[in-house]
Amino acid sequence: MVKHRHLLPTIAAAAVLLAATVGGALNGGLPATAEAATNGTLAATAGCGKAPTLTNGTRTITSSGQNRSYILRIPDGYDRNRQYRLVVGFHWLNGSAQNVSSAGYYGLLPLSNNSTIFVAPQGIDAGWANTNGRDLTLFDDITRQVENDLCVDTSQRFVLGWSYGGAMSYAVACARPTVVRAVAVLSGAQLSGCNGGTQPVPYFGIHGTHDSVLNISLGRSLRDTFVRNNGCTAQSPREPGLNTFTHITTTYSGCRSGYPVQWAAFDGDHTPSPVDGSGSPNDSRTWTSGEIWRFFSQFQSTTPPTTPPPTTAPPTTPPPTTAPPTTPPPTTPPPTTGPGNCTATYKAINNWPGGFQGEVTVANTTSGTINGWAVGLSLASGQAISSVWNGVNTGSTGNVTVRNAAYNGTLAANGSTTFGFTATGNGTPPPGGITCAIS
Numbered sequence: 493m494v495k496h497r498h499l500l501p502t503i504a505a506a507a508v509l510l511a512a513t514v515g516g517a518l519n520g521g522l523p524a525t526a527e528a529a530t531n532g533t534l535a536a537t538a539g540c541g542k543a544p545t546l547t548n549g550t551r552t553i554t555s556s557g558q559n560r561s562y563i564l565r566i567p568d569g570y571d572r573n574r575q576y577r578l579v580v581g582f583h584w585l586n587g588s589a590q591n592v593s594s595a596g597y598y599g600l601l602p603l604s605n606n607s608t609i610f611v612a613p614q615g616i617d618a619g620w621a622n623t624n625g626r627d628l629t630l631f632d633d634i635t636r637q638v639e640n641d642l643c644v645d646t647s648q649r650f651v652l653g654w655s656y657g658g659a660m661s662y663a664v665a666c667a668r669p670t671v672v673r674a675v676a677v678l679s680g681a682q683l684s685g686c687n688g689g690t691q692p693v694p695y696f697g698i699h700g701t702h703d704s705v706l707n708i709s710l711g712r713s714l715r716d717t718f719v720r721n722n723g724c725t726a727q728s729p730r731e732p733g734l735n736t737f738t739h740i741t742t743t744y745s746g747c748r749s750g751y752p753v754q755w756a757a758f759d760g761d762h763t764p765s766p767v768d769g770s771g772s773p774n775d776s777r778t779w780t781s782g783e784i785w786r787f788f789s790q791f792q793s794t795t796p797p798t799t800p801p802p803t804t805a806p807p808t809t810p811p812p813t814t815a816p817p818t819t820p821p822p823t824t825p826p827p828t829t830g831p832g833n834c835t836a837t838y839k840a841i842n843n844w845p846g847g848f849q850g851e852v853t854v855a856n857t858t859s860g861t862i863n864g865w866a867v868g869l870s871l872a873s874g875q876a877i878s879s880v881w882n883g884v885n886t887g888s889t890g891n892v893t894v895r896n897a898a899y900n901g902t903l904a905a906n907g908s909t910t911f912g913f914t915a916t917g918n919g920t921p922p923p924g925g926i927t928c929a930i931s
Contacts (some may be wrong), residue, residue: 522586536575537639537646543572547643550589555633556626562613562634563593567606575645575793577608578638582620582653582660584764589614598652598678598764599781599799600788602847603914609642621658622684627660628667635671650788652676654764655706659683662714665693676784677841678764679703681710692722692751696787698717698758698780700808701731705762715755719744722751730899731757737769738898741783754787755763756780768897769884779881782849782912834903835856836867836928838917841912847878848919852894856903862930864901867894867911870925875917883911892923895931 498592544566547664552561567576581597583589596602601610613630621628631651638644639651649672653661658680665675666689674694695718699711708731725746732738739758747753760766765778835855842849852869856862869892871877876889895901900909 499684510860530590537642537644539572539641540575540637540643541572542641542643544570546638551637553630553633553637553904556624558616558626560614560616560633561589562611563589564638565593565597565601565610566607567604569606570642570867572643575643577604577648577650577788578611578635578644579604579608579788580611580613580649580651580664582613582651582655582657583615583618584653584655586618587657588618592657595746595775596781598654598784599775599778602654603781603785603842603849605842608645609638611638615635615660620656620663620684622660622663625667625685625687627684628663628687631664631668634738645793647793648673648791650674650676652678652784654678655680655762656683662686665689665695665718665915668769669693669733673786676787677711677714678780679706679711679762680714681706681712686717689717690721691863692748693718693792694750694752694787695722696754696756696784698756698784700760700762700766701757702734702760703762708757715753719753722753724753729755729757734759734760736898737767737771739766739779740766740899750791752787752790756783768881776878778879781883782879782914783848786912791853794825832866834862834928834930836869836926838869838923838926840922846870847914847916848918849914850923851910852926853908853910854896854903855908856905858930859905861902861904864931865896865903866893866931868925868929869894869923871915871923872917872921875915875919875923877915880913882909883913885913891925 546564546567548564550561551564552559579597579600581592583592589612597610597612611634613634622628651661651672652675658677659682661675661677662680662682663684663686664672666686669691672693673904676696678698679700689738695715697711699708703707724744729742730740732740736759739756741754741756744753758766763773765773765775765780767774767777768779835857837853841851852867854865854867860869870890871892877885877892880894882897882900884897886893894911903909
């Protein structure tokens with residue numbers, strides 16, 4: 493996620509221009525082939541079971557009578573009989589498919605553990621004007637080409653993008669609500685249109701509180717479309733103050749089952765990679781990748797299994813009558829319990845070649861409220877923390893301390909919170925020497 497600071501005036505100018513022109517460009521509706529794509533069914537794609545012909549790298553495709561392109565990333569060890577998640581990442585204005593690919597598809601590739609097929613389309617004039625719905629048609633055509641050749645779980649399609657790419661992701665959510673499972677829009681605005689926009693889609697919006705290119709009010713407006721569509725309870729989520737260098741993520745309540753809305757506001761400008769505790773964006777340290785991946789991966793496949801249930805009758809042998817052992821449980825506390833009347837428990841979330849993701853639950857075991865905590869953990873040789881969310885770390889290798897963020901240090905009696913992190917290196921052995929102290 494390259495930060496093209498010198499492109500911000502260009503983006504701002506394009507935002508003004510497109511806001512004035514895009515509505516009229518889209519009022520004519522979409523081609524019949526594009527409309528038909530909204531009637532997707534949850535089933536294995538035509539590519540399942542076939543030896544693939546598509547390979548990693550830049551692919552070309554004819555769409556709306558034009559030669560277009562996209563970059564494809566197929567999981568290592570691809571299994572033609574396994575249904576994979578599909579993630580489409582749209583680039584920003586004057587960015588490229590290559591930018592998205594080289595940045596790991598907004599940082600999701602290293603978190604995916606070879607569970608996902610990634611696509612980065614290339615926009616005309618390095619943008620997503622979506623004139624007459626041409627970019628929605630491109631999305632349809634790419635999806636069709638990929639799924640005719642590769643095995644995709646059609647209940648696991650996701651889109652995301654930053655800035656102009658966020659605008660395009662919003663346009664896909666509006667027009668293809670039965671095709672995509674969820675979207676993530678980083679610093680977006682309605683620049684690529686919204687054909688439809690009345691049906692529910694799980695939505696995660698991320699925006700800087702003092703975005704100088706696309707004001708945060710534009711991002712709130714996109715968010716509120718799906719707050720309404722998803723039946724969520726309207727609210728004004730908390731947002732961090734100036735120079736706090738933090739972010740606050742809010743999950744809306746009252747949403748229809750399976751259609752959550754999440755909103756993350758951060759103290760920062762127009763960037764896809766804000767960092768808690770710093771005013772300098774950094775792709776490897778941003779919290780956005782971990783939170784987006786967590787949002788996407790909460791959705792489980794709804795494709796029915798193809799293997800018939802077993803027909804063997806259950807065993808008729810009665811259960812044993814022997815009483816369970818009476819040996820009392822050990823009184824030694826678990827190794828993740830730390831001093832200071834709070835506990836910290838580590839959980840491995842994901843692992844991939846060269847990196848891993850972990851989560852730590854911090855619990856208040858006192859009878860009163862605590863107003864701050866600090867967790868210590870020891871990383872093995874070769875392991876190094878690359879990003880932390882819901883906490884602020886001191887150190888990244890060896891003995892590391894993670895303290896609460898500004899918004900999750902106060903824990904009521906028996907209350908808990910979590911922080912997560914990604915790290916380079918092998919996830920085995922897991923971090924050890926975990927302690928928790930009230931700070």
